[in-house]
Amino acid sequence: MNNPYLPYPVRIAEIRVETEDKNLRTFKFEFLNPEDEEKFAYLPGQFAELSVPGQGEIPIGIASSPSEKGFVLFTVNRVGQVSSYMHNMKAGDVMGIRGPLGHPYPLDKLKGRNIVIIAGGFAVTTLRSTITYLLQPKVRPDFGKITFIYGARSPGLLLYKDEWMAWEKRDDIDVFVTIDREVPNWGYKVGFVPAVTKEVCPPPENTSALICGPPVMIKFTQPVLEEAGYQHENIIMSLENRMKCGLGICGRCNVGPEYVCKDGPVFTLAQLNRLPKEY
Amino acid sequence: MSEYIVKENALVDFFKSLASGRRLLTPQGLGDKCKLEETPPDKVNLDFSNTHMSPKSLLFPQTEALMAFHNDASKPQAFVYQSLGDKGEPLAVFGIRPCDAKGLSIANKVFQNDRFTDNYWKGKIDQAVLVGLACDNPSPQCFCAAMGGSPFGEAGLDVLAFRQGKDLGLKPLTPKGEELVKASGAQTANLADAIKGLEAEAVKSQGVPPDYKGIDNADLMALFNDPHWLATAENCLNCGVCTFFCPTCHCFDIQDETSEKGGVRMRNWDTCMSWLFTVHGTGHNPRPSKTERVRQRFMHKLKYIPLKQDGVRGCTGCGRCVAMCPVNIDIRSVALKMTQTAASQA
Ligand SMILES: Cc1cc2nc3c(=O)[nH]c(=O)nc-3n(C[C@H](O)[C@H](O)[C@H](O)COP(=O)(O)OP(=O)(O)OC[C@H]3O[C@@H](n4cnc5c(N)ncnc54)[C@H](O)[C@@H]3O)c2cc1C
Ligand code: SF4
Ligand code: SF4
Ligand code: FES
Numbered sequence: 001m002n003n004p005y006l007p008y009p010v011r012i013a014e015i016r017v018e019t020e021d022k023n024l025r026t027f028k029f030e031f032l033n034p035e036d037e038e039k040f041a042y043l044p045g046q047f048a049e050l051s052v053p054g055q056g057e058i059p060i061g062i063a064s065s066p067s068e069k070g071f072v073l074f075t076v077n078r079v080g081q082v083s084s085y086m087h088n089m090k091a092g093d094v095m096g097i098r099g100p101l102g103h104p105y106p107l108d109k110l111k112g113r114n115i116v117i118i119a120g121g122f123a124v125t126t127l128r129s130t131i132t133y134l135l136q137p138k139v140r141p142d143f144g145k146i147t148f149i150y151g152a153r154s155p156g157l158l159l160y161k162d163e164w165m166a167w168e169k170r171d172d173i174d175v176f177v178t179i180d181r182e183v184p185n186w187g188y189k190v191g192f193v194p195a196v197t198k199e200v201c202p203p204p205e206n207t208s209a210l211i212c213g214p215p216v217m218i219k220f221t222q223p224v225l226e227e228a229g230y231q232h233e234n235i236i237m238s239l240e241n242r243m244k245c246g247l248g249i250c251g252r253c254n255v256g257p258e259y260v261c262k263d264g265p266v267f268t269l270a271q272l273n274r275l276p277k278e279y
Numbered sequence: 280m281s282e283y284i285v286k287e288n289a290l291v292d293f294f295k296s297l298a299s300g301r302r303l304l305t306p307q308g309l310g311d312k313c314k315l316e317e318t319p320p321d322k323v324n325l326d327f328s329n330t331h332m333s334p335k336s337l338l339f340p341q342t343e344a345l346m347a348f349h350n351d352a353s354k355p356q357a358f359v360y361q362s363l364g365d366k367g368e369p370l371a372v373f374g375i376r377p378c379d380a381k382g383l384s385i386a387n388k389v390f391q392n393d394r395f396t397d398n399y400w401k402g403k404i405d406q407a408v409l410v411g412l413a414c415d416n417p418s419p420q421c422f423c424a425a426m427g428g429s430p431f432g433e434a435g436l437d438v439l440a441f442r443q444g445k446d447l448g449l450k451p452l453t454p455k456g457e458e459l460v461k462a463s464g465a466q467t468a469n470l471a472d473a474i475k476g477l478e479a480e481a482v483k484s485q486g487v488p489p490d491y492k493g494i495d496n497a498d499l500m501a502l503f504n505d506p507h508w509l510a511t512a513e514n515c516l517n518c519g520v521c522t523f524f525c526p527t528c529h530c531f532d533i534q535d536e537t538s539e540k541g542g543v544r545m546r547n548w549d550t551c552m553s554w555l556f557t558v559h560g561t562g563h564n565p566r567p568s569k570t571e572r573v574r575q576r577f578m579h580k581l582k583y584i585p586l587k588q589d590g591v592r593g594c595t596g597c598g599r600c601v602a603m604c605p606v607n608i609d610i611r612s613v614a615l616k617m618t619q620t621a622a623s624q625a
Contacts, residue, residue: 001365001398005345005533005544009359032359053348053358054542056535079560094358241565242557244533247395250549251530252556254575255565256499257583262394276503278557278565278575 007051007096020156044129048099065132114144120213232270282470294320296463301369333526349541365402377432382526384435413441420598425488430481497621512573519550521600
């Protein structure tokens with residue numbers, strides 16, 4: 001019988017330190033058994049349980065895009081037991097990943113629409129997956145204008161620098177990267193994400209917003225989008241709750257009758273308005 | 280499917296047939312010692328109230344090893360978790376009460392949900408045949424009818440057994456149950472009317488059930504936001520005893536245990552009454568105080584589960600949490616408060 005608790009064995013192929021405070025590292029995994037890569041077929045917005053034998057499991061959003069073959073990427077913040085342990089692991093170590101879990105962003109339903117992607121801090125992970133996916137030559141024509149707004153406290157805390165700098169040079173995506181306060185030689189925007197959103201976000205007609213970030217960013221960005229005329233059905237967010245099983249069984253991650261792991265983590269604001277704010 | 284009857288003098292043979300090729304478990308012992316135990320066919324006892332604990336641990340042990348790994352890099356598969364198997368075995372369980380069988384059927388929809396199947400649960404339930412014993416004389420602590428059940432309820436059972444004088448009536452409910460009953464040599468008998476009569480009497484003994492239907496129709500957020508939760512939760516100690524005894528509570532934790540040679544991944548019963556249950560690694564806790572946690576337990580039982588399971592309540596009225604709670608929190612009083620909230624919103 002298929003065992004949804006059993007992780008696929010993977011090898012750490014590479015670890016990249018993402019931020020100057022070294023609290024975020026991106027792990028590149030390769031499957032020990034190549035056939036597992038096919039079984040791990042995922043879409044942007046889904047997550048996986050990273051399993052460290054003897055330490056435990058943590059739910060982490062998938063940062064790579066299904067269009068990137070031969071590996072999967074996850075960016076892990078150093079927080080507690082498992083994530084700190086992972087920060088001390090090295091390339092070549094064997095661990096496990098279990099998934100994909102949760103529902104992806106509803107990109108299939110957004111075809112033909114403009115998309116504005118708003119990210120704050122390290123919550124940008126699954127949005128990196130989304131943008132990489134959308135910019136594939138075969139996929140890009142299915143969507144309208146794509147706008148990416150991304151903020152962090154300081155330049156050293158921005159993830160995926162090589163990637164957003166490359167996106168910036170393209171003409172099929174508008175990129176606005178911002179930091180909280182001016183620093184010398186910073187050639188991009190300055191100011192909080194909500195303010196930048198107010199300035200650059202596209203009109204709401206035929207547009208959906210994907211938004212991920214710390215609670216304060218969401219709290220102040222939501223009114224900006226509302227004021228601009230965005231309907232709650234067209235504001236799409238991803239929730240985090242403490243998790244264990246990731247399967248809707250262990251009962252831990254519920255928000256009202258919905259399990260964030262199985263029924264989310266992606267919800268529209270319209271859906272969240274009808275649910276308790278227990279996240 | 281028709282009904283069947285086992286005459287008093289054929290009961291031991293009936294239980295022998297249940298035990299053939301399977302372990303036979305039945306309630307043994309009295310009071311808080313009453314529990315499901317392997318039973319010789321001539322020692323089955325029909326005079327018990329209910330087991331002290333719910334039967335959920337048969338399918339969902341309080342602690343269960345899921346998988347293991349070794350750390351010897353000179354051998355293959357170092358640091359790769361291998362499943363320890365689902366440990367199911369052929370079981371015949373006789374004497375489950377209808378409230379508890381219904382509890383298992385509610386948990387079953389969680390363990391085998393719309394997206395995932397828990398193989399450890401499925402491996403056990405698929406090999407078990409569950410024969411319930413109807414309550415012709417419900418215990419004073421029970422309130423199954425108030426929760427939409429019945430002392431003769433059928434949910435979750437393969438066979439419903441009931442006492443017909445000194446004989447045992449049998450109503451098969453699933454193909455698995457039908458096969459078991461046929462193989463036992465029980466005689467067919469038309470007992471549909473007899474069941475109706477016995478059921479009506481048993482229901483009557485619980486008095487007129489309170490009407491909680493208002494909760495079903497009420498707005499979720501109105502029930503959630505009602506101020507009564509502060510007072511409702513005031514005495515709660517967050518001890519978790521209620522969740523431990525409940526046949527429908529299914530929450531668990533997953534923990535790794537290590538030794539010199541490797542480790543094991545365990546799952547253990549957990550409780551939503553605990554602060555640790557929901558706290559994020561950052562320290563943020565979506566249910567920071569007991570008020571939110573008590574609200575979660577009752578909203579889950581009386582609103583969230585019905586929304587997800589076609590109106591079936593997540594409380595089956597077994598009465599264990601009411602009997603065991605050290606500060607006498609009673610789900611019936613809470614259901615009544617929620618019904619009042621619903622009425623005031625309507
Ligand atoms: C859908 C989803 C996607 C996520 N994506 C990312 C990501 O891309 N990058 C990232 O750095 N973090 C992400 N997180 C948060 C990350 O899961 C926690 O920081 C992590 O679990 C902390 O584990 P720990 O063992 O280091 O901390 P501890 O505090 O020691 O936690 C112990 C255990 O509790 C659980 N737990 C604790 N906090 C959380 C939490 N916030 N969410 C879920 N489970 C938790 C885990 O099972 C964890 O092993 C995500 C969380 C969710 C739910
Ligand atoms: S048994 Fe009573 S005191 Fe203990 S957690 Fe449950 S409701 Fe609270
Ligand atoms: S909530 Fe209480 S009465 Fe209801 S099924 Fe659970 S333990 Fe029994
Ligand atoms: S993590 Fe177990 S139910 Fe969501």
